[in-house]
Amino acid sequence: MLGLRARQWMVVAIVLGCTYLATSAIALTGAWATLHRDPTNAELQRAANAEVARRWEAWPAERVFPGRLSYGPPDGDAEYATRAGIVPDTGCEQGVDPELMTTLRKHGCKAVLRATYVDQLEGIVTTVGVVVFADPWAADRAFKELPGAQGPDGGGAKPALRAAAFPGTASARFDDAARQDRTSDRGGPYVVLTTSGQSDGRPAKAIKKRRPGEPFAAAPQIAAAIARTLSLRSLPDCEKSEWRC
Known part of the structure; x- marks a missing residue:
């Protein structure tokens, strides 16, 4: 048994x-x-979106802000803006005026990357700022609440991106008091701001009326080029370390 x-x-x-x-x-x-x-396909889309959102810290600063960027009328000869320098500090508060920071903070600003460009004739200086958000929806909400593209005649551009000057370059005299123009653009989770003035550093309050011929026309073109490069989604390649598939 x-x-x-x-x-x-x-x-x-x-x-x-x-x-x-x-x-x-x-x-x-x-x-x-x-x-x-x-x-x-859904996983590929998520990987592509995540790669775009990481570019601000994964890419070298020189890739975010190329050394030269073209600008000019569509039917004319291209001119080139040259990068004068890149600001190492990426804090949101340090990058913009306090009044503008209120809007950016409300929508979750993560960083503000800044670099300054000088036009081909070295007469106009433009500081470009890439404002980083968690996702495109937060960036879009912040973008829609930003002030208009430019300041009033003789009133300068404020609140705006903070100017960044670099000694030994044509931007050396460009400070916040010299800001005469501002623009904004958006691409993916990034809002790209610009602020421009003259390389001689003359204060905006000394300008009684805007100069003819759109002297700051290069600024929105520079911003658009940077926004486009940062937000253009690539096809995922899971064998490369920059991708997380």
């Missing part, structure tokens, strides 16, 4: 062992298939 029971328990143990082995094999097969299958 005891021998019969022992054999019965042995059979039960063998059946259970085979069941566990089969379950483990199925689970391992499923895991292997999951790890080696092609990503779905």
